[in-house]
Amino acid sequence: MLAFELERPRSLQEAISILEKFGNRAMPKAGGTDLLMWMKDRLVTPEVVVDLSLIPDLAGVNFSKDGLRIGAMATCTEVLESAAVEDHFPALRDACLSHSDWLIRNRATVVGNVCSAVPSGDVMPALYCYDATIRIVGPRGERSIPINKFILGPRKKDMIAGEIVTHVFLPLPEGKSSGCYLKLGRRNALDLAQVGVACVAIDGKNGREYRLAYGAVAPTPVRALEAEKALQGIKAPDDALLEKVSALAKEAVKPIADVRAGVEYRLAMVGELTKRAIDTCVERLKEE
């Protein structure tokens, strides 16, 4: 790993000005659980690492009647331990719980997972289902962008030098909802997803609505909009419908073969986990 300077700004303004000054030669660091690995492998070679952990504005998880704000420094553990997340965003809670192990989760942030923008990022499918928006500040001020516009491709995101994501915002689902995230890995902990499926079901104004999003099976997380449509309004999907929905979900994804899994298996698991995720959501909504 190359030697680097560590900056530890205490305010957003200070962080932005350091990042702007060094441009591509600087990178922000949250938990560092991706950044440091990448530096070690020389996938990135920042000369200046800007640690965001001392900036008060970036801390914490806050819930209001509008929704949930997850600060850039909020760790997976903080998020999964939040009562509001458990009550209103269960798919995100599942996702955080599926992430790595306790040790890493105490460091790794939800925002860092988004900013890494790797296809297998575990928290992203849930954020896609909850229509999360990414809030950014930079030299040119603040902006807000839907997550699916923010993520552009593997390790590519819509951000320029000097910008920092301050938080993600998840609007409160309009109606009673349930959700889950099912992750398939090679083993039960500390693995990147071979396939990740998030499902959210909401009993809203127009009846039951479903959202389905997938990780690790396309260059970015994807929503299966056709599959969602096929389920629209249906509270107890039968086996035939679940089959149809899982076929539609497979059409929405485009997995590759790598050392973690082949295409055939990934596609089959998209189908299988879709059915299980919908079942789980339907059951969870019944329970309440």
Add this chain to the structure above:
Amino acid sequence: MEKKSMIGAWVTRVYDPEKAAGTLKFTDDLSFGSELLYARAARSTIPCGKIVNIDYSEALKVPGVVKVIVGKNFPIHFGIYLKDRTAMAVEKVRYIGEPVALVVAESEDAAEEGALKVRVEYEEETPVFDAAEAMKENAPLVHPDLGSYEHVSFVTPVPGTNIAQHFKIRRGDIEKGFEEADQVLEESFSCPQIAHAFLEPHACICLQDPVSQEVTIWSTAQSAFTLRELVAKGLELPLHKVRVIAPPIGGGFGGKAGITVEPLCLAAALDPDIKGRPVKLFVPREEVLTTSWVRQGWNTKVKMGVKKDGTISAMKVELVFDTGTSAEYGANPVRSAGYTSMGCYYVPNIWTDSYGVYTNKPFGGAYRGFGLPELMGGLEAVVDAIAYRIGMDPIEFRLKNLLKPGLPTCTGMPMPPHALDKIIKKVAEKIDYHREEPPVRKGWKRGKGIALAIKAPAMPADASSSATVEILGDGSVKVLAATMDMGQGAYTAYAQIVSEELGVPMERVKCYYPDTAAQPYDWQTVASRSLWSMGMAIKRACEDARSQLLALYAEYWQCNPEEITIEDGIVKCPKLGKAEPIDEKTQNGFKMPDGKYKGGPIIGRGHFVPPDVVYPDLETGQSEKSVVHFTVGAVGVDIEVDPGTGEIVVNKAVAGYDAGRVISPLNVKCQIEGGTVQGLSAGMFEGIYYDKNGKLLTPDFTDYKIATTMDVPWEIESFCEETPEDPSPYGNRGVGEHSMISPAAALGNALYKAIGIRIHQYPFTRERVYMAIKAAERGEKDFWG
């Protein structure tokens, strides 16, 4: 009140508190001051070819880089069984990741930076990655010079081919045996290379004194003395001029046996411009698999002939080990599997060919189980399959064909006493093998499977041990026994032996980590041999020390030595009513009734070499005593499978071994549990993979997966039978490796029961199991994908 024996006592393990607190110093924790230099390898980017030019001018420009050394500067072949390996590629590279140059610098960062700047020009040649391909005539030769390599007499390379080792068994009349059979079944199973995955990567520091030329090595070595010997031979130095210090190591599993990464570090430390400064080589995790060895990939083919009544009449075994670019150590697991190729069965007619085959991949060597997981991974599956074929219960089939004590093994050696029949029955009972139970999880499929295990220590006939036991001036005891305690608990067991033999409390006994300058010789910490071989030496050393002490006391007290006892550190003569704790007299001498001093520090010494092992005949594999002893056992698993994803959950694993005598029950239990988990992990998750150009895809734990606590069986039950071994300190025999041998095979047998299709390729990953289930739904009975 009868004295409680320390042999078999449940005691607290030594060195655990320091490990838990993090105060025990490992090799990487040692400080050498500002003199220390750091080395880092630049590595081959092609799998096979000639080195045309190495340009390291840019590396030399990196601030802090002191020197760049290339293979031809240090072309020495080091090695234990077959000297086919140099520290760096000389003239020819043989795998992607092979060291081609070594950058030495004032800091680790500079060394790394320099290594990235080395440019190598190659003339590419055709590689061969698959062992079966490599065995074909006209396959490209990985080692065209094989015929010129030095090797020990019991290793048999075939020059002009890629066969680095060919071990044969020819016993009985194989054709007649198959003619007598009513059923003949041939099946093959294979498994990719796997990794030891020890927590601590390799590290070493080497230093040569420019005046005396003496070499000192601090290394993460399992076997300080064998390392000393191999370095001394390679460098043509006398043994006393090579000193190896082996600090505690963080796991070895065979991966730190013999000589591993040390020559690479020596290439720098011996350089005329560097000599006199210590050089450190820390092998980063990502480079472990390309710097030292892994477990060999394998393909095991078994053809078995069985009579109607279920007796095995003949067996033909072909083992092909993919040993990568070196069989330096890997030649020996090939033998080990070969001379145990009857498994746990009596086979009157047996024909075995066990091959170690070169390919252009990182190389294979020692790994816990040493050839036997490779054999049993195939054989135990065939046993189940043929039992089903003839309509016999697999347990009954095993019991019927069991290699009972006294029957000849495949080398002709009579099988020593054991209680395997009892173990098999117990294991079957404990997993309720014969009861079909519904799955615990809705919609899953459940199955139970069993597999037997056998292994002998695989070592040269004359692998010896020695130890000293010094009774200190306060009655505490210093034990010098150069075994590496790498977690298996050797020092705890040694302290128990000393406590038992000398009558001192165990807490007052200390074993030190190996240093060849301070300790007496021991061959290696491998082969599950230590508590047996070193155990003999320690016991004898204790007897020696004790008789010295008693002789002194007898004169001092004017009684017979037989009238003296030592209990809890107190020397007693009940007849004379005398009792006193061991004190300074033991160190400084006893003032005898005649007024003269006698004695001085009491040092007991003991040594041991197996008396009667005969190397198997090179053509037939026959020998009246091919190995010192065998440890046998059985493992049973109760599993279930999620047909929707292929996930396996092990509900319960049961493992029993005939340990001869259990000296340290806690350690034995931990060894069995650990080995069972390691074996199941290998069976479910582990494999080293390459792309089509031979580039490693699984260099670190991102994609090399081993079981975590979330993947281990819900319940592991272990037990031991105790049929005494002779010779042996207490009847005990090796038990360290055995639990790793057959969990994967048992898993395979359970899986077949659960899903009705036989998977011929390890590991049983979720993806593979899922695909197999789909094939089973199409009516297929075997899955090869």
